Amino acid sequence: MVTEEKKKELLAKLRNAVIQYDEDTSKEASQEALDVGMDANDAIFNGLVSGMVEVGKMFEAQEYFVPELLMCADALYAGLDILKPHVTQLDLGVKGSVVIGTVEGDVHDIGKNIVKMMFDVAGFTVYDLGRDVPLDKFVAEQLRTDSDLVCLSAMMTTTMTGMKKVIDDLRAKNPHVKIMIGGAPVSQDVADKYGADGYAKDATNALKDAINMIESLKKMKDEVEAKKAK
């Protein structure tokens, strides 16, 4: 069994690797965590993700800019690739599969990718359609995968209008699906008007929302474990 001290050291190392956008250290620490028999969930949530939460704060405080944010995301992914196969899936009572993509005509996908990463981390099955996705494809993919959440992203006012069509089509085919939209021109008003369930203001807020979601997932996870302990 791994000692508390070693565990703390490795969690700090994972966290700092993400904050310092150091891919090599992220990989190294993730492998080390597995080698000493640490729980992969613990390493991801209390190591890598805790680092990314800090990065989110630094981004908001304008200590970090877009390049740093992206490099931190890459460092997180580098560690995640190693740890993910060893994650024991927890039954959270949510099915957790999501269809995500940037709508037709739009090739801006940095924000979408960051949100996607957060779903990845949270253990969702992510069906990433990429960018410039034909509108019908969202509906088809939702039906094919029976996902409960569809995330739409648009960066331009001209492509944003496509989201309305996707939402209408999704509602017609499946009234129960949850829809979240985001991107620079989107606002809460637009989300209400288009009939979306959720709205992420911009990349920073999408990140924050995704982090909030993970934090609430973590809480749920803790509760599940607490119940088990009883």
Place this chain on the structure above:
Amino acid sequence: MKTSLRRELLDHGATVVGIAGLHGYLSGEIAHLDRAVTIGVDRRLNEDTLSLLVKLEKLAVRFLKARGHRTLAIPPDSDRKKGTCISKLYSLFNHKMAATSAGLGWIGKNGLLISTDYGPRISLATVLTDARLRPDAPMEHSLCGSCTLCVEHCPSKAITGAQWSRSTPFVELVRLGECRSHKTSKRLTAGKPNCGLCINICPYGRKEQAQSTNI
């Protein structure tokens, strides 16, 4: 700091190292990283060149980070892994622009970076940083002169023969469509897209290369 970084990189195998001041040249996302450490390695067209460049790039990143500066490493054009988040930003940046700004050479008629000592045989990687390194003097004009060897030898007649200068960076030097279509047909017939005649024929730095291949 600049001298010790340069020495460190040269000691580990860099052929040339230059510092470019790029204030006002970069797009918004990376505008705060307005110094470029340009690392050039004499290209002998083997895999070692690439791994050496990647190694040197990491070295420069570690050096600058350890001193508390931000960095963004732009990998060599032939080593751009797709699918990473940061790779979206690579297209905002041009190695040759940084190299001429750092005074390592000019853009030849063949559209490649030409250095007086090594000709068009330098492979480039760049590390952007916000460290206040003193920039080297940029190269302002082409030193190709009246030489037209690459223009004459280009099999697809893609080289226009126009001269580059810093003040006219958008003059068309190479008709890229024609260069590319030649490479495509080469790939179909010879299995390899290699052409590179405009590199081989360039008189700058040829003696240097002849010597190194003779060893």
